[in-house]
Amino acid sequence: MMTEIKSANMANPSVLIPVDPAIERYLYSLVGATDHKVLSEMEAYALQHNFPIVGRLVGVFLETQAKMVSAKRVFEFGSGYGYSAYWFARAVGPGGEVICSDGDGANAFRAKEYLQAAGLQDRISFHTGLAQEVFAATNGSFDICYNDVDKGDYPQIWQMAKERVRPGGLYIADNVLWHGRVAVDDYEDIVPGWTEAIMEHNRLVFEDPEFDAFINPTRDGVIVARKKNE
Numbered sequence: 180m181m182t183e184i185k186s187a188n189m190a191n192p193s194v195l196i197p198v199d200p201a202i203e204r205y206l207y208s209l210v211g212a213t214d215h216k217v218l219s220e221m222e223a224y225a226l227q228h229n230f231p232i233v234g235r236l237v238g239v240f241l242e243t244q245a246k247m248v249s250a251k252r253v254f255e256f257g258s259g260y261g262y263s264a265y266w267f268a269r270a271v272g273p274g275g276e277v278i279c280s281d282g283d284g285a286n287a288f289r290a291k292e293y294l295q296a297a298g299l300q301d302r303i304s305f306h307t308g309l310a311q312e313v314f315a316a317t318n319g320s321f322d323i324c325y326n327d328v329d330k331g332d333y334p335q336i337w338q339m340a341k342e343r344v345r346p347g348g349l350y351i352a353d354n355v356l357w358h359g360r361v362a363v364d365d366y367e368d369i370v371p372g373w374t375e376a377i378m379e380h381n382r383l384v385f386e387d388p389e390f391d392a393f394i395n396p397t398r399d400g401v402i403v404a405r406k407k408n409e
């Protein structure tokens with residue numbers, strides 16, 4: 180399994196930065212109230228190891244979205260070492276459930292350590308394996324299905340997840356602007372076919388009559404699609 184680079188590819192002039200860096204700095208200056216020792220350690224690990232976590236601004240967004248739909252049950256496709264799960268776990272509260280999946284067992288180990296230290300372990304279960312298979316082994320519906328796996332899998336994950344989001348619940352996916360590659364004709368992809376897969380995914384989500392969709396351009400673009408109630 181490959182992971183994407185979460186900073187803009189400066190070597191490729193066709194790749195765009197969705198939000199101006201000065202605006203990003205300003206946005207970061209507003210979210211200091213979310214500081215937490217464990218969160219800082221997780222962010223430092225990402226920097227040191229060039230690991231593509233969603234980062235603080237998207238984390239705050241995920242937690243807010245989850246609270247807005249009173250989420251109690253969340254499934255994560257591609258949890259890394261638990262950074263995005265940290266935000267969902269805060270939102271679901273005690274008694275809530277965040278089911279995490281990742282192909283790399285070392286990430287599960289690290290996630291458990293961090294989330295335990297943050298006091299959030301009681302609402303997390305972590306499964307090592309192909310996210311699609313972990314998901315297929317679960318039952319019932321979810322308040323939120325969150326997709327952050329390898330980008331070639333995005334259309335498949337959407338097709339699977341959309342059936343299991345409850346009415347009024349959310350499908351959320353990260354990196355849907357793919358550093359602007361989706362918006363230009365000439366780009367270099369880090370894995371052939373990933374840009375096309377993301378574009379196909381975005382089209383499918385927006386064309387689905389059962390969902391209302393929106394893209395928040397923060398960092399690398401986060402799609403949120405709400406399943407209609409009627």
Ligand SMILES: C[S@@+](CC[C@H](N)C(=O)[O-])C[C@H]1O[C@@H](n2cnc3c(N)ncnc32)[C@H](O)[C@@H]1O
Nearest residue numbers: 232233257259262263281282309310327328329
């Ligand atoms: C972008 S990182 C996830 C970051 C995480 N959501 C966060 O923000 O903290 C993607 C992760 O998904 C995992 N992955 C990619 N494709 C996968 C798949 N089909 N099944 C399971 N894990 C996958 C990789 O091992 C990697 O850890």
